[in-house]
Amino acid sequence: MGLSESFFYTKLAQDGAARAGIYHTPHGDIPTPIFAPVGTQATVKAVTPAQLQELGASLILSNTYHLYLRPGADLVEEMGGLHEFMQWPGPILTDSGGFQVFSLSAIRKIDADGATFKSHIDGSMHRLTPEKSIDIQQKLGSDIIMAFDECAPPNDRAYNEQALERTTAWAQRCLDAKTRPDQALFGIVQGGVFPDLRTQSALWIAAQPFDGSAIGGLSVGESKEEMHSMLDIVLPLLPENKPRYLMGVGSPEDLVNAISRGVDIFDCVLPTRLARHQSAMTLTGRVNMLNAKHAHDPHPIDETCACYACLHFSRAYIRHLISAREMLASTLISIHNLFTLLRLVQLSREAILENRFSSFAQDFLSRYNYPIK
Amino acid sequence: MGLSESFFYTKLAQDGAARAGIYHTPHGDIPTPIFAPVGTQATVKAVTPAQLQELGASLILSNTYHLYLRPGADLVEEMGGLHEFMQWPGPILTDSGGFQVFSLSAIRKIDADGATFKSHIDGSMHRLTPEKSIDIQQKLGSDIIMAFDECAPPNDRAYNEQALERTTAWAQRCLDAKTRPDQALFGIVQGGVFPDLRTQSALWIAAQPFDGSAIGGLSVGESKEEMHSMLDIVLPLLPENKPRYLMGVGSPEDLVNAISRGVDIFDCVLPTRLARHQSAMTLTGRVNMLNAKHAHDPHPIDETCACYACLHFSRAYIRHLISAREMLASTLISIHNLFTLLRLVQLSREAILENRFSSFAQDFLSRYNYPIK
Numbered sequence: 001m002g003l004s005e006s007f008f009y010t011k012l013a014q015d016g017a018a019r020a021g022i023y024h025t026p027h028g029d030i031p032t033p034i035f036a037p038v039g040t041q042a043t044v045k046a047v048t049p050a051q052l053q054e055l056g057a058s059l060i061l062s063n064t065y066h067l068y069l070r071p072g073a074d075l076v077e078e079m080g081g082l083h084e085f086m087q088w089p090g091p092i093l094t095d096s097g098g099f100q101v102f103s104l105s106a107i108r109k110i111d112a113d114g115a116t117f118k119s120h121i122d123g124s125m126h127r128l129t130p131e132k133s134i135d136i137q138q139k140l141g142s143d144i145i146m147a148f149d150e151c152a153p154p155n156d157r158a159y160n161e162q163a164l165e166r167t168t169a170w171a172q173r174c175l176d177a178k179t180r181p182d183q184a185l186f187g188i189v190q191g192g193v194f195p196d197l198r199t200q201s202a203l204w205i206a207a208q209p210f211d212g213s214a215i216g217g218l219s220v221g222e223s224k225e226e227m228h229s230m231l232d233i234v235l236p237l238l239p240e241n242k243p244r245y246l247m248g249v250g251s252p253e254d255l256v257n258a259i260s261r262g263v264d265i266f267d268c269v270l271p272t273r274l275a276r277h278q279s280a281m282t283l284t285g286r287v288n289m290l291n292a293k294h295a296h297d298p299h300p301i302d303e304t305c306a307c308y309a310c311l312h313f314s315r316a317y318i319r320h321l322i323s324a325r326e327m328l329a330s331t332l333i334s335i336h337n338l339f340t341l342l343r344l345v346q347l348s349r350e351a352i353l354e355n356r357f358s359s360f361a362q363d364f365l366s367r368y369n370y371p372i373k
Numbered sequence: 374m375g376l377s378e379s380f381f382y383t384k385l386a387q388d389g390a391a392r393a394g395i396y397h398t399p400h401g402d403i404p405t406p407i408f409a410p411v412g413t414q415a416t417v418k419a420v421t422p423a424q425l426q427e428l429g430a431s432l433i434l435s436n437t438y439h440l441y442l443r444p445g446a447d448l449v450e451e452m453g454g455l456h457e458f459m460q461w462p463g464p465i466l467t468d469s470g471g472f473q474v475f476s477l478s479a480i481r482k483i484d485a486d487g488a489t490f491k492s493h494i495d496g497s498m499h500r501l502t503p504e505k506s507i508d509i510q511q512k513l514g515s516d517i518i519m520a521f522d523e524c525a526p527p528n529d530r531a532y533n534e535q536a537l538e539r540t541t542a543w544a545q546r547c548l549d550a551k552t553r554p555d556q557a558l559f560g561i562v563q564g565g566v567f568p569d570l571r572t573q574s575a576l577w578i579a580a581q582p583f584d585g586s587a588i589g590g591l592s593v594g595e596s597k598e599e600m601h602s603m604l605d606i607v608l609p610l611l612p613e614n615k616p617r618y619l620m621g622v623g624s625p626e627d628l629v630n631a632i633s634r635g636v637d638i639f640d641c642v643l644p645t646r647l648a649r650h651q652s653a654m655t656l657t658g659r660v661n662m663l664n665a666k667h668a669h670d671p672h673p674i675d676e677t678c679a680c681y682a683c684l685h686f687s688r689a690y691i692r693h694l695i696s697a698r699e700m701l702a703s704t705l706i707s708i709h710n711l712f713t714l715l716r717l718v719q720l721s722r723e724a725i726l727e728n729r730f731s732s733f734a735q736d737f738l739s740r741y742n743y744p745i746k
Contacts, residue, residue: 041697042690048704050681051421071668071693079671079689087685295444298452308423312460316452317415320444324414327700331421 004211007143007184009243009264013353017235017262018361020352023212023243025091025143026182027083028058032243032264033348035250035341036061036093038272041070042086045272046330047338049087055307055339056346059091059144061267064136065100069119069126073139081141093144093267095247096133096174096188099151099216110150112166130173138180144245146214147174149188154222160192164201175208184211186245192217193226195233202237213238214245215263219254228257235262252281252344253368256361259348266345271337276330278322281337283344285369289333294319307339308332380516380557380584382616382637386726390608390635391734393725396585396616398464398516399555400456401431405616405637406721408623408714409434409466411645414443415459418645419703420711422460428680428712429719432464432517434640437509438473442492442499446512454514466517466640468620469506469547469561472524472589483523485539503546511553517618519587520547522561527595533565537574548581557584559618565590566599568606575610586611587618588636592627601630608635625654625717626741629734632721639718644710649703651695654710656717658742662706667692680712681705 009032011021023030036059037044037052044052044060052060067076079085082092101108101115108117114129130148137145148170152163167190178185187210191197205213215234218227231246238244243264249255250268258266271281280287282302289301300310301318309318309332321329344364351360382405384394396403409432410417410425417425417433425433440449452458455465474481474488481490487502503521510518521543525536540563551558560583564570578586588607591600604619611617616637622628623641631639644654653660655675662674673683674691682691682705694702717737724733 041693041699043694043697043699043701046700048424048681048701049685066697070697071689075669075689075693078669079687085687085690085693087690296448296451308421312422314452314458316444316448317458317460320414320448320458321416324416324439324443326414326416327419327703328416328421330700331704 004181004184006182007211009212009241011240013355015352015355015357016260018260018348018352018357019262019264020349021264023264025184027089027091027143030058030091030265031349033255033259033345034059034265035255035345036265036267037338038062038267038269039086039088040269041066042076042082044334044338046275046327046334051308051335052088052338055335056342057090057338059093059265060088061093061095062086062140062142063097063100064094064133064140065097065104067094067140068097068136069121073136077139077141083141091144092142094137094140094142094146096146096148097128097136098133098149099248101128102151110166112169114148130170131177134174134177138178138183142183144184144186144212145178147171147185147187147210149190149216151190151217151220152192154192154217154220154226156192157194160190160194160197164190164197168201168204171205171208175210186210186212186214188214188216188247189234190217193222193230195229198230198233199237202234206237206239210242212243212245214247216247218246219249227254228261231258231261231263250341252283252341253365253370255341255344256348256364259345260357260361271341272334275333275337278329278333280333281340283340283364284367286371289315289318289329290322301333301336302340305336305339305343307336309336377554377557377584379555382585382614384613386728388725388728388730389633391633391721391725391730392635392637393722394637396637398557400462400464400516403431403464404722406628406632406718407432407638408628408718409638409640410711411435411640411642412459412461413642414439415449415455417707417711419648419700419707424681424708425461425711428708429715430463430711432466432638433461434466434468435459435513435515436470436473437467437506437513438470438477440467440513441470441509442494446509450512450514456514464517465515467510467513467515467519469519469521470501470509471506471522472621474501475524483539485542503543504550507547507550511551511556515556517557517559517585518551520544520558520560520583522563522589524563524590524593525565527565527590527593527599529565530567533563533567533570537563537570541574541577544578544581548583559583559585559587561587561589561620562607563590566595566603568602571603571606572610575607579610579612583615585616585618587620589620591619592622600627601634604631604634604636623714625656625714626738626743628714628717629721629737632718633730633734644714645707648706648710651702651706653706654713656713656737657740659744662688662691662702663695674706674709675713678709678712678716680709682709
């Protein structure tokens with residue numbers, strides 16, 4: 001099956017390698033660059049769909065591995081698909097399950113045909129293949145679906161050679177397996193930190209009739225320099241007329257660095273996970289909201305922010321909620337963190353449209369206080 | 374100090390003993406009968422103030438004992454008072470702290486002057502007296518404040534005699550201690566399940582310049598029959614022109630039974646606590662949302678309900694959220710349960726205004742499936 005006709009990417013502006021555009025989908029237009037909040041188990045943790053809409057989210061991501069194990073793709077299909085099930089009216093992207101098989105399952109066995117793994121929930125044994133992953137994603141009914149891939153440790157050359165061979169064969173099988181015309185299938189570039197493998201993978205993905213190009217296997221343990229140099233190699237090889245998605249990347253500095261190299265789509269659990277660990281994201285760095293210095297502070301998390309949390313609540317109140325172990329703390333900081341990343345991609349987009357992204361990025365990166373590892 | 378001039382109760386209709394009215398407060402009118410969601414630690418658990426407003430809450434309750442221990446009344450005052458701190462623009466009622474001293478603190482010593490107790494949070498020792506309780510509530514700045522009382526085990530005659538003596542002396546000291554004219558002080562009728570003690574207490578409270586009358590020490594272990602007979606004794610003795618508040622009562626059947634006897638105000642943690650234990654409240658009984666029978670159910674919790682949860686989400690989805698331990702489950706069921714109690718008092722109010730409360734109550738109670746103890 002060729003490209004899905006109900007999806008297309010319109011480039012509105014290019015500034016250096018940075019792109020501003022619109023990705024048109026059956027569930028709505030996605031302004032790019034965009035950050036997708038992650039709803040692992042068919043819910044973005046601690047926020048309602050109404051709150052997500054209010055803070056301006058357009059695309060969200062959900063995880064095939066998790067939904068396959070619980071509640072099951074058949075149930076989601078029976079309930080009318082993922083949009084209806086989780087009541088998200090906008091576009092949804094699902095990953096292929098590959099990454100979770102390799103990262104979450106303690107016991108797993110990969111062969112040329114697919115992966116057998118033990119559920120992290122109840123220890124039951126399961127098998128995912130390219131065909132099975134596409135079948136699940138077709139049942140879920142997400143807008144953007146991903147090819148089943150193997151994500152190898154980034155610095156292991158032999159492993160990456162073998163994994164890339166499988167990923168390529170599996171990507172072809174995903175193209176063959178896909179039948180729904182109302183879904184877009186993205187291929188995934190792998191190859192660890194090895195320029196020749198990344199080049200080989202990008203050229204192959206670019207030549208196939210995928211609806212979009214994804215870059216996997218980054219932000220998984222390699223250095224920032226390695227990530228940047230892989231992006232520098234891969235992005236120029238990807239089709240201009242299709243969206244480019246950097247998987248699992250979501251720190252503010254990574255977003256800006258990748259946008260400057262031509263990435264359009266991001267997703268990450270970081271904003272909601274940090275929120276549940278009392279860490280607020282701002283455009284100048286992270287703030288530990290439990291810090292005693294906030295106890296008497298009447299100011300919002302971020303005085304420059306217009307999210308629901310910042311328009312209403314003081315640092316003193318949010319710190320109290322954390323101390324008292326109240327759920328509202330996670331909700332308010334999640335709303336704020338998601339808003340901050342959506343604001344960052346929006347500011348980036350405006351800068352690209354106005355042909356001043358390079359100075360915007362430089363300003364941003366010079367002001368940003370990197371979290372201490 | 375006499376009655377607060379910024380508060381007054383307007384009775385719109387009486388149907389049998391049931392009353393429909395408006396309690397005017399500086400932070401807005403409260404339609405009565407009303408149910409007040411409980412925000413123990415300055416937040417109604419799992420919901421935002423915006424969600425509370427959306428579901429139509431008017432009065433909310435917060436706990437003096439909890440706020441005194443954490444974050445402290447001085448901090449709340451410094452942050453502009455409880456309305457500003459928790460961003461609740463409507464009326465707020467605070468209890469006196471008495472009930473929590475007796476129910477939460479493992480180590481406590483009551484004397485004629487007050488109560489010394491050990492914090493359930495960090496084991497530190499504290500002392501509450503009538504003057505201290507009023508001082509804290511004045512710092513919190515809630516609209517309705519409560520006299521400091523002693524809540525004795527309902528069936529212990531000797532204890533109740535002694536506790537009532539203290540409660541009466543303390544109520545007088547609360548009247549003397551109160552200085553803020555923008556707060557209404559309610560007295561509390563105690564006396565366990567003993568008609569003579571309840572009568573004595575009600576007559577004394579009714580004769581004092583309190584802004585409203587509360588009934589404490591019920592729904593604390595006595596039988597339903599005992600509760601009803603105490604309400605039958607107390608309510609006719611309370612002033613007609615002041616609101617009557619039944620403390621800590623919040624099951625649907627208790628609400629209807631107490632409204633029929635002339636109660637105007639209720640509060641209870643039940644709707645939000647049940648929500649966190651997967652139990653949905655409906656006008657015909659409770660529903661365990663984790664029950665396997667909901668797994669494939671595309672219907673909402675309650676098809677007759679217009680809350681955000683019921684307008685959008687299926688039982689299957691909510692059950693999935695519970696299984697997956699997602700916070701959204703608590704949020705959605707809390708919204709639904711609070712909406713259900715607010716709907717019940719609203720339906721009761723309409724029935725009173727239309728002079729058909731008795732048949733409404735009979736219909737309701739005959740259809741209601743009582744939870745199995």
